Amino acid sequence: MxxxxxxxxxxxxxxxxxxxxxxxxxxxxxxxxxxxxxxxxxxxxxxxxxxxxxxxxxxxxxxxxxxxxxxxxxxxxxxxxxxxxxxxxxxxxxxxxxxxxxxxxxxxxxxxxxxxxxxxxxxxxxxxxxxxxxxxxxxxxxxxxxxxxxxxxxxxxxxxxxxxxxxxxxxxxxxxxxxxxxxxxxxxxxxxxxxxxxxxxxxxxxxxxxxxxxxxxxxxxxxxxxxxxxxxxxxxxxxxxxxxxxxxxxxxxxxxxxxxxxxxxxxxxxxxxxxxxxxxxxxxxxxxxxxxxxxxxxxxxxxxxxxxxxxxxxxxxxxxxKFPAFVPRVLPVVVEEGNLFDAIRERDILLHHPFESFGAVIELVRQASLDPDVLAIKQTLYRVGNNSPLVDHLIEAARQGKDVTVVVELRARFDEEANLRLANRLQEAGVQVVYGVVGYKTHAKMLLIVRREHGTLRRYAHLSTGNYHQITSRLYTDFGLMTAHPDIGEDAHLLFLQLSGLGPVIKLKCLLHSPFTLHKGLMEKIEREISHAQAGKRARIIAKMNALNEEHVVEVLYRASQAGVQIDLIVRGSCALRPGIPGVSENIRVRSIVGRFLEHSRVYWFQNDDSPEIYCSSADWMERNLLRRIETCFPIRDPQLARRVYDESLANYLADNTQAWQLEPDGSYRRIVAGDAPEHSAQQALLRQLAQ
Structure with missing residues (x-):
């Protein structure tokens, strides 16, 4: 060329x-x-x-x-x-x-x-x-x-x-x-x-x-x-x-x-x-x-x-x-603290599925359904599976007199019939069911609990990269964050208001959301790395996702590569970007991991002149997710948890030399082999590190 x-x-x-x-x-x-x-x-x-x-x-x-x-x-x-x-x-x-x-x-x-x-x-x-x-x-x-x-x-x-x-x-x-x-x-x-x-x-x-x-x-x-x-x-x-x-x-x-x-x-x-x-x-x-x-x-x-x-x-x-059986780790706070609200109020909790149990999310909703101090529960459901205990707890919460609102996305492909049945069941139990927004699939994964504590209201949020689905939580890799951070809780509250009501575009403090600020926010963060590189500062982007095809994102990544930004993309499936083209994308590397679990988490890391930012999201870098769906992207602000997300989902996967494939400029994939180096499987490493 x-x-x-x-x-x-x-x-x-x-x-x-x-x-x-x-x-x-x-x-x-x-x-x-x-x-x-x-x-x-x-x-x-x-x-x-x-x-x-x-x-x-x-x-x-x-x-x-x-x-x-x-x-x-x-x-x-x-x-x-x-x-x-x-x-x-x-x-x-x-x-x-x-x-x-x-x-x-x-x-x-x-x-x-x-x-x-x-x-x-x-x-x-x-x-x-x-x-x-x-x-x-x-x-x-x-x-x-x-x-x-x-x-x-x-x-x-x-x-x-x-x-x-x-x-x-x-x-x-x-x-x-x-x-x-x-x-x-x-x-x-x-x-x-x-x-x-x-x-x-x-x-x-x-x-x-x-x-x-x-x-x-x-x-x-x-x-x-x-x-x-x-x-x-x-x-x-x-x-x-x-x-x-x-x-x-x-x-x-x-x-x-x-x-x-x-x-x-x-x-x-x-x-x-x-x-x-x-x-x-x-x-x-x-x-x-x-x-x-x-x-x-x-x-x-x-x-x-x-x-x-x-x-x-x-x-x-x-x-x-068969693959050796494993037991997802139950977080000590779930076992020792008893009351999850106390644990979350003290510190954010990170869940890395399937290595850590999804049971913590179900337990949070169970406790909320029975807690007399909980006034309201709001949740999005895209795919939930049959006989979900989480749904049972939402219904129990409604029977306990709590205000329960569930956004059910009826158009989740191949789950439409199941979601229609789910919506009917929830409505019959007194749950307020919302079908989202006309023209936009609700793909965001959010749970918000409003609790009265010492005369004031406090919000507890769970945000995730994956669905509230007990079965796939054992098969897909995903991150979930439980937090009582006031700004994140306020943002989640405003998002639920936007989904269930009618109103203008909202301004959020912490979260990026599609179809309004996520695409623009990503572009701005990539542009910031370009500016750092042009100023001679350290500039790097690492992002993990399921697919990448949004042409404006691809174009700005090319410009970032030309400016000297080092870019590592971990894209499980479809990728429209061609890495390794001289003068265009020689600073971009793309790999795909295919292993025991389906890679599903979306994580974006920006070096930002050694003041790094890391986000988890429900959105891939695809046109539909960034421009035609309702998605969330949330920051990991706790330094220890941010380090965990970086180490477990980015550095760990970039080191994989047994289940990784490298995308070549012509669109073909070449399997990465360990050679003389010690073999490293990212998923197996997480099983050893996190699972019981």
């Missing part, structure tokens, strides 16, 4: 495509599955994660691109790549990924599992006893719930549910009505298990499983008595799962969203998966009915949904083939 082009920081060649960068993340996940150092059943789970991630990628990102193409919207992003070209590139990379997934499943994972007594039996390997047992299972458990559909003028092609298992069946002969059979469809209801474990009396291994699809193939003729089954072929269609609600036109967003959800499973198709042995004529028929082209068809050398094997993980009692 010549100097003249390099100095134009809007040049499209300086930006990676966000969709392609997001797709690349799944190759890094698959690499975890292929890593022999990872326990065998965890390798199986990584394979499944790469498959489910790919499903969601098609349901959302590819679906949006297809809509753009269909609407003749050719506006490119910062990389200047039109949607049609992006789709073509996605097709190429997705084919490579799918082939790698099935190659690993067929050639490596299945043989390795079988060597450990975990078998996924194919039809050609069933014993006589197994076939007899499976035939009985088919007749008693499967056949009664199937409704095969013969395709003819009276039975047109049916609606096929998103990501469901189906079989196209080729028939020969005549039925009882004299109808000539040619083609039928068999839809597998979701009530049927996709994997069946054979009992010990017929099993050929300690854990012997059979795919539902294999059983359907084998006994398909019993569904069509008197006819000959010439062949049956699995297929699966993926549909657009983006929900579109014109919030400014509807009177009730909850009712409008409920109506939209009814049609999600049958929205526009975006991908068709078929068995690798499916004849072209059958594939063409399916393409015609789904209105898809050859470029949207993927042939699978195995089950059309490999991720279903994840269902057996919990059934297999083999601790030696």
């Amino acid at each position: 010549n100097r003249e082009v390099a100095m134009n920081l809007k040049d499209p060649s300086l930006y990676l495509n966000r969709e392609l960068a997001q797709l690349e993340f799944n190759f890094r996940v698959l690499a975890q599955a292929e890593d022999p150092r990872v326990p065998l059943l965890e390798r199986m789970r990584y394979l499944c994660i790469s498959c489910t991630n790919l499903d969601e990628f098609f349901e959302v990102r590819v679906a949006v691109l297809r809509e753009q193409v269909n609407m003749s919207d050719s506006r490119p992003g910062p990389d200047a790549m039109p949607p049609s070209e992006v789709l073509a590139r996605i097709r190429e990379r997705a084919l490579t990924l799918v082939k790698a997934q099935y190659d690993f499943w067929n050639a490596t994972l299945q043989p390795a599992l079988e060597a450990e007594g975990i078998r996924f039996s194919k039809r050609d390997r069933w014993t006589v006893k197994q076939r007899r047992w499976l035939q009985g299972y088919f007749r008693n458990e499967i056949l009664p719930v199937l409704s095969p559909l013969g395709l003819d003028p009276a039975h047109p092609f049916p609606r096929i549910l998103n990501k469901s298992l189906n079989l196209a069946v080729v028939l020969k002969g005549r039925d009882a009505f004299g109808r000539e059979g040619h083609m039928a469809l068999v839809r597998a209801p979701r009530s049927l298990p996709r994997l069946i474990r054979m009992p010990a009396e017929v099993a050929q291994a300690p854990y012997d499983f059979v795919f539902l699809a294999g059983v359907l193939h084998e006994f398909m003729d019993e569904l069509f008595p008197g006819m000959q089954v010439k062949g049956s072929y699995q297929f699966r269609v993926t549909r657009n799962s983006e929900l579109v609600v014109d919030e400014e036109e509807v009177q009730n967003i909850a009712l409008a969203l409920r109506d939209e959800l009814k049609g999600r499973g049958f929205a526009r198709p975006v991908r068709l998966e078929v068995a690798d042995n499916c004849p072209k004529a059958i594939a063409d028929m399916l393409m015609q009915n789904f209105e898809l082209t050859e470029s949207e068809v993927f042939r699978c050398e195995g089950p059309v949904n490999v991720s279903r094997v994840n269902a057996v993980y919990e059934q297999i009692d083999r601790p030696d083939l």
Whole structure:
């Protein structure tokens, strides 16, 4: 790249495509599955994660691109790549990924599992006893719930549910009505298990499983008595799962969203998966009915949904083939102090999940629900999970007569139905439920408790980088801060007022918030580092996040690099910035960590001429988070806690040489190897340091 082009920081060649960068993340996940150092059943789970991630990628990102193409919207992003070209590139990379997934499943994972007594039996390997047992299972458990559909003028092609298992069946002969059979469809209801474990009396291994699809193939003729089954072929269609609600036109967003959800499973198709042995004529028929082209068809050398094997993980009692169990540390203040309000009032409390227990947050809400001095509780809920004790405590607080307000984000993707049920349950218990702000998802993670103490009111706040979700708190890395700092409490109070009421833009003392001050604040802090570097002072930025694609942030980071600011970015997923370009980004390094836990925390550190500032946030450096969502970004002011956040989430991860990948200027990732240096895994170090 010549100097003249390099100095134009809007040049499209300086930006990676966000969709392609997001797709690349799944190759890094698959690499975890292929890593022999990872326990065998965890390798199986990584394979499944790469498959489910790919499903969601098609349901959302590819679906949006297809809509753009269909609407003749050719506006490119910062990389200047039109949607049609992006789709073509996605097709190429997705084919490579799918082939790698099935190659690993067929050639490596299945043989390795079988060597450990975990078998996924194919039809050609069933014993006589197994076939007899499976035939009985088919007749008693499967056949009664199937409704095969013969395709003819009276039975047109049916609606096929998103990501469901189906079989196209080729028939020969005549039925009882004299109808000539040619083609039928068999839809597998979701009530049927996709994997069946054979009992010990017929099993050929300690854990012997059979795919539902294999059983359907084998006994398909019993569904069509008197006819000959010439062949049956699995297929699966993926549909657009983006929900579109014109919030400014509807009177009730909850009712409008409920109506939209009814049609999600049958929205526009975006991908068709078929068995690798499916004849072209059958594939063409399916393409015609789904209105898809050859470029949207993927042939699978195995089950059309490999991720279903994840269902057996919990059934297999083999601790030696799983990650070692750990117990999140319970903070001493929770055990020793008893009253969390006393502990928080004395000093801020930092929680680093999953290494430290999320139970402290649940305990805080429990104590608040029962404390007669607590007057009000306010909380945002984006994803909360089923049977959450936290929700139970909020309901109890309302029953105790406290003022409880919960901001439920109904549009949390794929949790919309659960959040509608949650909102109804809270409302029935007397909780005031708010659905956020029209046009902006509420992604902020905030809890505010108002307590009367010695005749005055004091606010206690919990701010987090992650959701109030007890299950994911054991799987995702996140930070949470409990504080009684008056300014932070006042800021949280004003934010809740803004979410539940109507009013002007508010001015906060400590917090940055989207869509108002977070983007501007980040830009100003990066500009400040530029000024320090230009003045010959020490200047450095370290930031950890899930994704980076906001073009103005990328541009100012390029300018910072040109000014001499040293920049280290720890970006788990999609990154649109190209590091290491001479004259533009040679002072920027980007790495991605993929390990046992999903990296989810967002941490921003600015050297500020040796007066460093460190923030935690719910927001990635993405356009949607910084400009179109409600997000919070909170400072860590206690020096000891600030040092902890820096050491545990930044320095620790920059030292990782076992699970780290370095982003190269061309957009590829290179795995970092320890070489002669001692191996260091950031997540394992935190497990040793923090967990029990």
